[in-house]
Amino acid sequence: MRGYRDVIAIREVWATLLLSALIRIPIFSLGIVMSVHVVSSLHLDYVRAGAVTTVVTVATMVSGPWRGSMVDRKGLRRTMFPSLIITTATWGLSPWLGYFPLLVLCAIGSLWNYPIFTIPRQVLMAAVPTSRRRAALSLDSVSVEICYMIGPTVAIIAATTIGTQITITACGFIAAIGAAGLMILNPATTEPSKVDPVPPASDAPAVQTPHNPKTTWLSPTSASLLFTVIATGFCLGGIELTTVAAMRSMGHPGMIGWVLAASGFGSAIGGVMYGALPRGASTALLLVFLGAMTALPALSSGPGSAAILLFVGGIFCAPTITSSIDALTDLVPADSRGAIIGWQGSCLNGGTAMAAPLIGAIMDSHGWQWGFLVAGITSAIIGAIVWTTIRLVKKRQTA
Numbered sequence: 001m002r003g004y005r006d007v008i009a010i011r012e013v014w015a016t017l018l019l020s021a022l023i024r025i026p027i028f029s030l031g032i033v034m035s036v037h038v039v040s041s042l043h044l045d046y047v048r049a050g051a052v053t054t055v056v057t058v059a060t061m062v063s064g065p066w067r068g069s070m071v072d073r074k075g076l077r078r079t080m081f082p083s084l085i086i087t088t089a090t091w092g093l094s095p096w097l098g099y100f101p102l103l104v105l106c107a108i109g110s111l112w113n114y115p116i117f118t119i120p121r122q123v124l125m126a127a128v129p130t131s132r133r134r135a136a137l138s139l140d141s142v143s144v145e146i147c148y149m150i151g152p153t154v155a156i157i158a159a160t161t162i163g164t165q166i167t168i169t170a171c172g173f174i175a176a177i178g179a180a181g182l183m184i185l186n187p188a189t190t191e192p193s194k195v196d197p198v199p200p201a202s203d204a205p206a207v208q209t210p211h212n213p214k215t216t217w218l219s220p221t222s223a224s225l226l227f228t229v230i231a232t233g234f235c236l237g238g239i240e241l242t243t244v245a246a247m248r249s250m251g252h253p254g255m256i257g258w259v260l261a262a263s264g265f266g267s268a269i270g271g272v273m274y275g276a277l278p279r280g281a282s283t284a285l286l287l288v289f290l291g292a293m294t295a296l297p298a299l300s301s302g303p304g305s306a307a308i309l310l311f312v313g314g315i316f317c318a319p320t321i322t323s324s325i326d327a328l329t330d331l332v333p334a335d336s337r338g339a340i341i342g343w344q345g346s347c348l349n350g351g352t353a354m355a356a357p358l359i360g361a362i363m364d365s366h367g368w369q370w371g372f373l374v375a376g377i378t379s380a381i382i383g384a385i386v387w388t389t390i391r392l393v394k395k396r397q398t399a
Contacts, residue, residue, distance in 0.1 A: 004275065007135050012127040012187040017143050019185065020120040022178030024147040026171035027116055029155030030091065031056060033171070034106070036156070037164035042099055052106055057353050059110030061346040068118040068342025072190075072335050076119060077183050084179045086112040091172025095165040114179055117144075118341045121325060122189040125337065137325055138275025141318035145268040149261050190334040220393075222331050222340075224386045226347045228283050229324050231382040233351020235287075235294050236317065238359045238375025239263060239310065240352075245368040246297070246306060255303040262307035266314025274319035283323040284387035290316035291380025298369040298376075313376075321348070 007013050031053060038049040070079045090109030094102045120143075124136040159167045240260065247256045274281075293313030300306035328340045355375060363371045 004135055004139065004272075007128055007132050007139060010127050012185075013124055013136060013139075015185055016120055016123045016127075016182070016187055017139065019178045019181040020116065020140075021143055021147055022181065023114050023175045024116050024144065025151040026155070026175045027114065028148055028151040030168065030171050032152045033155045033159050033164055033167055034095075036159055037095055037168060038099065038102075041095075041164045042102075044099060048099060052103060054353075055103060055107050056110045057349060059107045060113060061349050061353075063111050063113055064115075064118070064342035064346035064349070065339055066342070067113075067115045068338035068340070068345075071115060071118055071122060071338035076123075076189055077186055079115065079119070080179055080183050083112050083114045084176055084183070087114060087179075088172050088176045091175075092169050095168040114175065115338070115342070117345045118338050119182070119189065121341055122337050123187045125329065126188045126191050126334070134277070134280055134322070134326060135275040137322045138271045138318065141271040141322045142268045145264045145271065145318060149264045153257060153261075189338070219331065221390070222328060224390060225283060225324055225328050226343060228287050228383060228386050229321075229344055229347040230351040230354075231379040232287055232290065232320050232324070233348040233353075234355045235291055235351075235375050235379035236348075237352035237355025238371055239294055239313070241356055241359050242297075242363065242368055242371030242375065243306070243310065245363050245371060246300065247303060249368050250302060252303050259303055259307045259310060263310040263314040263317070266311035267317035270315035271318030271322060273315070274322060280323055280326055281319065282387055282390070283320060283327055284383045284390065286316055286320040286323055287383030288380050288387065290320050291376045291378070291383060293376070294379065295373050295376030298372040 034052055034056075035049040038044050038052055067079065067083075087109050090105045090112075094105040094109070097105070120140055121137060124140055125133055128136045155167055155171065158170070243259055243263075244256055247253055247259060290313065293309075293316060296313065297306050297309040300309060325341060325344055328344055329337050332340050359371045359375055362374050
């Protein structure tokens with residue numbers, strides 16, 4: 001744990017994690033509260049609530065690489081300032097309007113959303129020595145899991161107590177406070193020099209490639225890594241949707257949040273363990289374990305057994321995501337990290353979005369158990385194929 005002590009002792013690290021959490025908690029809450037708002041406050045159906053979620057997801061996927069590249073080119077303050085204005089106005093006005101103006105504002109606000117994954121990770125990678133990078137990224141993954149567990153729960157309580165309109169507006173202003181704090185702190189997003197080059201990650205190619213920021217990451221290696229990220233998102237999206245279906249089928253809908261929290265807690269534990277390891281692991285291999293463990297909750301007989309099995313599977317969640325970021329950023333120079341981290345986030349969201357209709361259709365026809373089985377086995381197979389392919393390529397390169 002000495003590595004974590006060294007990382008936390010750095011001012012930019014703990015300040016960035018705290019301010020990022022102040023942004024992430026309300027932003028992670030907005031999706032579910034907005035759905036509740038459309039159904040309960042606007043008195044519309046779930047189809048229109050789902051349309052809002054779809055618009056936000058697509059806009060966020062488009063935003064990721066673009067906003068990440070903006071961080072590379074313009075820096076933290078110039079990237080965050082338009083988000084501060086547009087996002088605050090969006091979430092301050094949208095809940096007080098009708099459905100279609102709300103839909104338009106959600107699209108605009110999501111396009112200009114805060115780079116809540118890109119900037120914190122860039123700051124942490126720039127603030128710590130290379131030997132402590134994995135620990136820093138693992139801390140960020142743990143922070144993300146904690147924010148996911150806290151945000152929606154607190155927001156739903158607030159929405160049922162003070163109403164969805166005030167809750168959505170408050171979420172926007174709380175996120176603005178965190179964003180303003182990051183702008184004032186203005187930590188560096190790239191290292192001042194390249195005297196401490198990054199060693200290749202376990203998924204990185206064995207040969208050196210030229211550092212052209214526009215083309216370096218466009219390689220079979222990066223494509224395979226992004227493919228595993230999509231599969232990871234598919235697995236995680238399947239877990240969430242299938243857990244909802246499983247608890248409802250078991251007659252325990254009130255346990256949905258607690259069972260999902262067990263998965264998130266497992267992920268946080270796994271992130272801490274992974275960051276403490278002396279060296280990283282293959283993203284594809286971690287995905288194999290994540291997928292295999294995801295299939296096991298199909299054997300659940302109640303909320304207790306489901307929570308235990310999801311906790312075990314969650315241990316591999318944060319390490320898989322952290323490993324993918326570590327490996328992808330090894331493929332690009334420091335001034336291109338924002339773009340590649342943005343693509344990583346978009347692929348993760350894309351995989352999650354793909355899971356909803358596919359897993360939903362399978363569960364409708366075969367039962368909730370098949371949701372866990374398909375999400376887990378599919379991602380495990382993809383991980384195994386990518387891992388085998390990368391190993392074969394490395395053997396040919398060294399032969």
